[in-house]
Amino acid sequence: MAACRLVSWCLTVFTLLFLFCYRITVATDEIEVCTSRFWFNYRHVANTLSVYRSVKRLGIPDSHIVLMLADDMACNHRNPKPATVFSHKNMELNVYGDDVEVDYRGYEVTVENFLRVLTGRFPPSTPRSKRLLSDDRSNILIYMTVPLISNSFCRYNELLFIIDTCQGASMYERFYSPNVMALASSQVGEDSLSHQPDLAIGVHLMDRYTFYLLEFLEDIHPASQANMNDLFKVCPKSLCVSTPGHRIDLFQRNPRSVLITDFFGSVRKVEITTEPVKLIPNISEKDEKLTEEVMLTEPQKYVEQMPVAEIIHQIYFGTFERYWIGKFHGVSRISPEVRISKPYQTILFGGSVYKNSYRRGLSRGE
Amino acid sequence: MGLLSDPNRRRALTSLVTRLNTPLCVLCYLVGVSWFMGLAFEPFMLRTYMSENAMGSTMVEEKFVFGERAISYTREFAGQKKKTGGMPVDWLVKTMKSRGLEVYTQSFSQTLPFPDEVKERYMVRGTNVYGILRAPRGPRTESIVLSAPCSEGNNNNQAVGLLLAIASYFRSQIYWAKDIIFLVNEHDLIGTEAWLEAYHDVNMTGLRSSPMQGRAGAIQAALSLELSSDVITSMDVALEGLNGQLPNLDLVNLFYAFCQKTGVLCTIQGKLQRNDWDTLPGYTHSLSTMLLMVLKQGSGHPQGDHGLFLRYHIEAVTMRGINSFRQYKFDMTTVGKLIEGMFRKLNNLLERFHQSYFFYLMPSLTRFVSIGYYMPAFGFLALILVLRALDLWVQLSDPARALEDGVSEGEQDSSPSLLSLATPVIICHLTGLALYFLPVLSQEMAIQHFPVSETEAVVLTAIAIYVAGLALPHNTHRVLSGAGTERGWRSLKLFSLLYLAVLLGCTTLINFSLGFILAVTMIPVAAFIQPHRSSKVLHGVALILVSPATTLLLSIYLYHELIEYPVSLLECWQHFLTAVSQGILDHHLYGSLLYPLLALFIYPCWLQFWNIVFWK
Numbered sequence: 015m016a017a018c019r020l021v022s023w024c025l026t027v028f029t030l031l032f033l034f035c036y037r038i039t040v041a042t043d044e045i046e047v048c049t050s051r052f053w054f055n056y057r058h059v060a061n062t063l064s065v066y067r068s069v070k071r072l073g074i075p076d077s078h079i080v081l082m083l084a085d086d087m088a089c090n091h092r093n094p095k096p097a098t099v100f101s102h103k104n105m106e107l108n109v110y111g112d113d114v115e116v117d118y119r120g121y122e123v124t125v126e127n128f129l130r131v132l133t134g135r136f137p138p139s140t141p142r143s144k145r146l147l148s149d150d151r152s153n154i155l156i157y158m159t160v161p162l163i164s165n166s167f168c169r170y171n172e173l174l175f176i177i178d179t180c181q182g183a184s185m186y187e188r189f190y191s192p193n194v195m196a197l198a199s200s201q202v203g204e205d206s207l208s209h210q211p212d213l214a215i216g217v218h219l220m221d222r223y224t225f226y227l228l229e230f231l232e233d234i235h236p237a238s239q240a241n242m243n244d245l246f247k248v249c250p251k252s253l254c255v256s257t258p259g260h261r262i263d264l265f266q267r268n269p270r271s272v273l274i275t276d277f278f279g280s281v282r283k284v285e286i287t288t289e290p291v292k293l294i295p296n297i298s299e300k301d302e303k304l305t306e307e308v309m310l311t312e313p314q315k316y317v318e319q320m321p322v323a324e325i326i327h328q329i330y331f332g333t334f335e336r337y338w339i340g341k342f343h344g345v346s347r348i349s350p351e352v353r354i355s356k357p358y359q360t361i362l363f364g365g366s367v368y369k370n371s372y373r374r375g376l377s378r379g380e
Numbered sequence: 381m382g383l384l385s386d387p388n389r390r391r392a393l394t395s396l397v398t399r400l401n402t403p404l405c406v407l408c409y410l411v412g413v414s415w416f417m418g419l420a421f422e423p424f425m426l427r428t429y430m431s432e433n434a435m436g437s438t439m440v441e442e443k444f445v446f447g448e449r450a451i452s453y454t455r456e457f458a459g460q461k462k463k464t465g466g467m468p469v470d471w472l473v474k475t476m477k478s479r480g481l482e483v484y485t486q487s488f489s490q491t492l493p494f495p496d497e498v499k500e501r502y503m504v505r506g507t508n509v510y511g512i513l514r515a516p517r518g519p520r521t522e523s524i525v526l527s528a529p530c531s532e533g534n535n536n537n538q539a540v541g542l543l544l545a546i547a548s549y550f551r552s553q554i555y556w557a558k559d560i561i562f563l564v565n566e567h568d569l570i571g572t573e574a575w576l577e578a579y580h581d582v583n584m585t586g587l588r589s590s591p592m593q594g595r596a597g598a599i600q601a602a603l604s605l606e607l608s609s610d611v612i613t614s615m616d617v618a619l620e621g622l623n624g625q626l627p628n629l630d631l632v633n634l635f636y637a638f639c640q641k642t643g644v645l646c647t648i649q650g651k652l653q654r655n656d657w658d659t660l661p662g663y664t665h666s667l668s669t670m671l672l673m674v675l676k677q678g679s680g681h682p683q684g685d686h687g688l689f690l691r692y693h694i695e696a697v698t699m700r701g702i703n704s705f706r707q708y709k710f711d712m713t714t715v716g717k718l719i720e721g722m723f724r725k726l727n728n729l730l731e732r733f734h735q736s737y738f739f740y741l742m743p744s745l746t747r748f749v750s751i752g753y754y755m756p757a758f759g760f761l762a763l764i765l766v767l768r769a770l771d772l773w774v775q776l777s778d779p780a781r782a783l784e785d786g787v788s789e790g791e792q793d794s795s796p797s798l799l800s801l802a803t804p805v806i807i808c809h810l811t812g813l814a815l816y817f818l819p820v821l822s823q824e825m826a827i828q829h830f831p832v833s834e835t836e837a838v839v840l841t842a843i844a845i846y847v848a849g850l851a852l853p854h855n856t857h858r859v860l861s862g863a864g865t866e867r868g869w870r871s872l873k874l875f876s877l878l879y880l881a882v883l884l885g886c887t888t889l890i891n892f893s894l895g896f897i898l899a900v901t902m903i904p905v906a907a908f909i910q911p912h913r914s915s916k917v918l919h920g921v922a923l924i925l926v927s928p929a930t931t932l933l934l935s936i937y938l939y940h941e942l943i944e945y946p947v948s949l950l951e952c953w954q955h956f957l958t959a960v961s962q963g964i965l966d967h968h969l970y971g972s973l974l975y976p977l978l979a980l981f982i983y984p985c986w987l988q989f990w991n992i993v994f995w996k
Binding site (some may be wrong): 052053054089090091092093094096211212213214216217218 | 433434436439440441515516517518553554555556557724725727728730
C-alpha cells in the first residue's frame with residue numbers, strides 16, 4: 015500500500031516541476047526547502063522540519079537559514095492537533111514549535127525562487143531573510159539534489175547532497191561539478207518508503223531514510239568527531255528496505271577525514287593570535303562611495319521574469335538551454351517539455367542595463 | 381489494387397462472408413456468451429485496490445463509543461414517530477439543534493401519475509430535516525452527506541438513532557475540513573430527490589418544494605444508512621443507482637477496507653465471499669453475484685437512497701445492516717466506528733472521486749471487472765449483427781444471388797420504393813409512441829369502462845397496446861399493395877439490424893447490463909429470422925420469446941432464482957405487472973430511462989422484426 019502510494023508520488027515528483035521535496039543546507043548558511051503540497055504529504059514537511067531542528071541544534075542560527083514550506087500542515091483543517099507537526103509518534107516531538115521561521119511559504123515556493131536563492135539573483139528589494147548569503151568558503155549541503163550548482167560564482171567550497179526520494183541514485187549520477195559528495199536513499203528502480211503512521215492524525219509521519227538519518231544526527235553534538243563514512247552506513251537495507259547509495263569520486267578529500275559537523279553544524283574555527291591584524295584601509299570612504307552610487311542610480315525597472323536564460327549564457331557562454339534544463343533535473347525521466355517558457359528567452363535580449371544592475375547586486379550584498 | 385476495389389478479391393471476400401456467415405455468427409455468439417461467463421472466473425478478475433492517494437489506507441483511530449446513546453435516540457425517535465404518525469419534524473429539529481448543528485427543514489409535495497400500489501401513495505407530501513455540522517476551521521466550500529430514511533412502521537429507526545449519535549460525536553471533533561450534512565428524508569426516494577433538486581436548484585421531475593435555506597457547498601460524497609435492528613450480523617452495500625449508474629469503485633473499496641478493519645462481515649448482493657474459486661460451487665457463487673448485479677443494474681432502479689445522488693456526480697453508496705441468524709453480532713458502536721472511519725478518510729479527500737473506475741462489475745467485494753474486460757463480450761454480439769447486415773447487403777446488391785437463396789420465384793422487381801420500406805418503420809414507431817403516452821393518459825377512460833384500479837388500468841393498457849402491435853403486419857399489408865417482395869423484406873431487415881446494433885451499442889455504453897441482456901436475447905433471433913412460409917410459426921414463437929416483455933418476465937424469474945426465493949408462474953406474473961407499473965412511475969418520478977427506451981426504441985425495433993416474419 016505504502017509502496018503503491020509512493021510510486022505514484024514519485025511519478026508526480028518527476029512530472030510536476032513543483033512537487034518534489036528537497037532541502038539545501040549550507041554549513042554556515044542554510045536553505046530548507048519543502049515543496050510538497052497536500053495533507054497526505056505531511057511526512058515531507060515533517061522530514062524537513064526535523065532536519066531543520068537537528069541542524070539548528072548543531073549551531074546554525076535562524077538568521078542563516080532560509081526555510082521554504084509549500085503547504086501549511088500545522089494549520090491544515092485536517093490536523094487534529096493544530097499548530098503542531100509531529101515527526102515521531104513515540105517521542106511526540108513537535109517539530110513546529112513556536113520558534114519556526116518560515117521565509118518562503120505556500121505559492122512562493124517555486125523553482126524560480128529556489129534558483130534565485132541558489133544563484134543570488136535577487137531584486138534589490140528582497141529582504142535578507144530570503145537570501146542565501148554564502149561565499150566561496152561556505153560548505154553546502156543539499157538534501158535533494160538540484161544538481162546544477164557550479165562553482166563559477168564562488169558560491170560554495172564543498173557540496174554534500176542527500177536525496178530522500180524514489181530512484182534517488184539517478185539524481186546524483188549526472189553530477190560533474192567538483193567537490194561534490196552525494197548520498198541517496200534508494201537506487202535506480204527502487205522506491206523510498208515511508209516509516210510510520212500516526213493513527214490519531216491519520217497520515218505517515220516520516221520517511222525511512224530520513225528517520226534513521228535523524229536518529230544518527232541526534233547523537234551528533236558540535237564537538238563530535240563522526241565522519242562521513244558513518245553517514246554512509248546510516249540506513250542499511252534491512253531497515254530502509256531500499257538500498258542507499260553514495261558517490262564520492264568528485265570529492266577531493268577522503269570521506270573518512272570529513273567531519274559530519276563540517277556540513278551539518280556551524281563550527282567556527284578560532285585562531286588565537288598575539289599580533290595585531292591590519293584591517294582593510296579606507297573602509298569609511300568605501301562605504302560613502304557605495305551609498306553615493308546607490309543615490310545616483312536611476313530607478314531600475316524590475317523585469318517580470320527571472321532571466322534564467324541569461325544565467326545560462328553567463329555560465330556556459332552559449333550552451334543550448336535544453337541541455338541545461340536536462341542537467342538541472344538530472345534525470346532523463348523529466349519530460350523534455352519542461353523547459354523555460356518563452357518570456358525568459360525574450361529577457362535575454364533585454365539589454366545591458368539590466369545585466370549591470372544584476373552584477374552590481376552581486377558585488378554588494380555578498 | 382486495393383483489397384476492396386479489386387473485383388476478384390472483392391468477390392472472394394463477399395463469397396466468404398456469405399458462405400461462412402452462419403457459422404461465424406454462431407461462433408461469435410458462443411464466444412460472446414462464454415466471455416461473459418468467464419468474467420466471473422477468479423483468475424480473470426482483478427483484485428480491488430485503493431486508487432485515491434489522498435485517502436491512503438485505513439490508518440485512523442476510531443474513538444466512537446456511543447452505541448448506547450444511539451439506542452436511546454432510537455427509542456425516542458420510534459416513540460415520536462408513532463405519536464406524530466409520520467416524521468417527527470419538531471423533535472428532530474430540537475434534537476439536532478441541541479447537539480449543535482445548524483438545522484433546516486424542507487417541505488415538498490409530488491403527485492404521482494397514478495397511485496403506487498406497492499407503497500400505497502398517490503399525492504405525496506413530506507418534510508426533510510437536515511442538520512449541517514460546519515467545519516470548525518474550514519471554508520464552507522465542500523461537504524459530505526450522511527443520510528438515513530424515515531420509513532414507516534419500525535423500519536430504519538436505528539439508522540436515525542445512530543445518525544444522531546454520530547452527529548453529536550462528530551460535533552466535538554476539530555479535524556473536519558468539510559461540512560457534514562446529516563439528512564433525515566421522508567418518503568425515501570421521493571424525499572431524497574426533492575432534497576437534491578432543491579439543493580442543486582434544478583427542477584427535473586415536477587416536484588414542488590419550499591426554498592432551500594441552508595447550504596453547505598459542493599457535496600463530495602454521500603453515505604446512506606439503513607439499519608432496522610439494534611445488533612447486526614453483517615453489513616450489505618448497495619451500489620446500483622438510477623439508470624444503472626455506479627459509484628466510484630474507490631468508495632466501495634473504502635467500505636470494504638473499513639469493514640476489514642473493524643471486523644464487520646460485509647456482503648454484496650447479500651452474499652458473502654467464498655475462497656474456493658476453483659470449484660464449481662465457488663464459480664457459480666461468484667457468477668450468481670455478478671448476474672444479480674447485472675440484473676439490478678439493468679433494471680435502472682436505484683437500489684437505495686444513494687442511487688439518486690449519482691446523477692449529480694456525487695459518489696454515494698447505501699449501507700444496510702442485516703440481522704440474520706448468525707451467532708456473532710455487532711453492536712451499534714462497531715457500526716459507528718465503521719462510519720467514523722469512512723468519514724475521516726472522506727475528510728482527507730482533496731477532490732471528488734475520480735481516480736478509480738466508474739464502470740465495473742463486481743462478482744465479489746474484493747474482485748472487480750472493469751469496462752475494458754467486459755465490453756468485448758458485447759462486442760462479439762454486436763459483430764453478429766454487422767455480419768448479417770453485410771450478408772444482406774451483398775444479397776441486395778447482387779439480385780441473381782438473392783434468387784438462388786430465396787425461395788420465392790418470379791417477381792423480380794426493381795428495388796422497393798422508400799415508401800414501402802418506411803411505412804413499417806413509421807407504423808412501428810407510432811405504436812411505440814402509443815405505448816409510451818397512452819397508458820398514463822388514458823387511465824381515466826379505462827377506469828370508467830372497466831372495473832379496475834388506476835394502476836391496473838395503466839399496466840393493462842400498456843400490455844394491450846403491446847399485444848395489439850403484434851397484429852399490425854396483417855393490417856399494413858392490406859393498406860399497401862405490392863409491398864411484399866424478396867428485396868423488400870431484405871432491405872427492411874438490413875435497416876432493422878443496423879438500427880438494433882446502434883440502439884444496443886448506445887445503451888451498452890451507458891448501461892452495460894441492460895444492453896447486454898437485450899443483446900443476448902434479441903440478437904440471435906433477429907439475425908436468423910426469415911419470412912418463409914414453412915417456418916413462420918417457429919420464427920414467430922422465437923421472436924415472441926425474445927420480445928422485451930418476455931425478457932422482463934424471464935429476468936424477474938432469474939432474479940428470484942438467484943436470490944434463492946423461487947417463485948411460481950403466477951407470482952412471477954404479479955411481479956411482472958408490478959415491474960411495469962414501477963418502471964412507468966420511476967420514469968415520471970426520478971427520470972429513469974428504462975421505460976422510454978423500451979417503449980420508444982426497443983419495442984418498435986422488435987416490431988419491425990415481427991413485420992419481417994409476417995412479410996407477404
